[in-house]
Amino acid sequence: MSFWRQLWEKFAPRSDQEEIDWEALLWEADLGEDLVRSLCRGLERRGLQRKREEARRWIEAELKRILCDPPSSVKKGVGAKPKVVLLVGVNGSGKTTTAAKLAFRAIQENQRPWLIAADTFRAGAQEQLSQWARRLGVGLTEGTYGADPASVAYRGVGEARVAQADLAIVDTAGRLVKKRHLMEELAKVKRVLGKTVPGAPHEIWLVCDATSGLDVLLQAKEFHQALGLTGLIMTKLDTSGKGGMIAAVRHSLGISPVFLGTGEKPQDLQPWDPERYVREFFGE
Ligand SMILES: Nc1nc2c(ncn2[C@@H]2O[C@H](COP(=O)(O)OP(=O)(O)OP(=O)(O)O)[C@@H](O)[C@H]2O)c(=O)[nH]1
Ligand SMILES: [Mg+2]
Numbered sequence: 001m002s003f004w005r006q007l008w009e010k011f012a013p014r015s016d017q018e019e020i021d022w023e024a025l026l027w028e029a030d031l032g033e034d035l036v037r038s039l040c041r042g043l044e045r046r047g048l049q050r051k052r053e054e055a056r057r058w059i060e061a062e063l064k065r066i067l068c069d070p071p072s073s074v075k076k077g078v079g080a081k082p083k084v085v086l087l088v089g090v091n092g093s094g095k096t097t098t099a100a101k102l103a104f105r106a107i108q109e110n111q112r113p114w115l116i117a118a119d120t121f122r123a124g125a126q127e128q129l130s131q132w133a134r135r136l137g138v139g140l141t142e143g144t145y146g147a148d149p150a151s152v153a154y155r156g157v158g159e160a161r162v163a164q165a166d167l168a169i170v171d172t173a174g175r176l177v178k179k180r181h182l183m184e185e186l187a188k189v190k191r192v193l194g195k196t197v198p199g200a201p202h203e204i205w206l207v208c209d210a211t212s213g214l215d216v217l218l219q220a221k222e223f224h225q226a227l228g229l230t231g232l233i234m235t236k237l238d239t240s241g242k243g244g245m246i247a248a249v250r251h252s253l254g255i256s257p258v259f260l261g262t263g264e265k266p267q268d269l270q271p272w273d274p275e276r277y278v279r280e281f282f283g284e
Helices: 001-011 020-030 033-046 052-068 093-109 125-136 149-162 180-193 215-228 244-253 272-280
Strands: 083-088 113-115 137-143 167-171 204-211 229-235 255-260 267-273
Touching: 001 020, 001 272, 020 033, 020 052, 033 052, 033 244, 052 125, 052 167, 052 244, 052 272, 083 093, 083 215, 093 113, 093 125, 093 167, 093 229, 093 255, 093 267, 113 125, 113 149, 137 149, 149 167, 149 180, 180 215, 204 215, 204 255, 215 244, 229 244
Parallel strands: 083 167, 083 204, 113 137, 113 167, 204 229, 229 255
Antiparallel strands: 255 267
């Protein structure tokens, strides 16, 4: 059963006299404070709180509108060689796995990817990405532990260019949004990448874990403020039926998902398809 259906059954009153607690229902869908408030106000303005079917239809239509509106950002990096993608996110969100998935996808599309291991902090991070590079047969720039991630990223794009790669994927260390110096370190990686290929980094994607619920919105706000995100990759959707925060992030920040992660294998990456997402979320 779809997540929305389950929620509906949980909150639907047993009799017509009982009211639905719309606010509680929308909160549970992980839609976040701004969007919950705006939907509740909308229901009130239209006098729909007690008209359950109409209210439900209106909410569904609103969420579909938010999710399906075309993203405002234009595609960057078209024609750049290599196109440079910077992956950022909190610890364990799935960045390194997603870097491998993106490389795999590029190969499927007859493109030449290049991986850059700019996580010089977490023990094992270098080996993790180099293992993926070997498995996928993809070129890799390694860093040494303790090295400046910006210098690894810079060298990496240089090597990608020499190898005539089409896509350079920069994996970075996980970081807590509240640690200011770590966010500044990422801002430096971004600045330095700007000196490699015109317009780089062409994409800055926040990799976030769907099981973190509303924390995703908080992460998106902080990373967006520090770096200017161009998109979102929501991982682990195979382990969590929820995904309401995708609507929350779109509503609050106007940032859309680009891919969804649905497993641990290289092929478990789906391009964002709002129509499909809406169908699965509402169970249509
Ligand atoms: N089920 C599932 N697991 C995933 C997905 N993406 C990543 N994982 C798993 O999540 C764990 C963490 O993934 P990593 O790619 O190492 O995460 P990371 O963000 O690079 O972690 P740090 O570098 O430590 O910050 C691994 O066990 C992955 O296999 C996904 O879409 N679905
Ligand atoms: Mg990692």
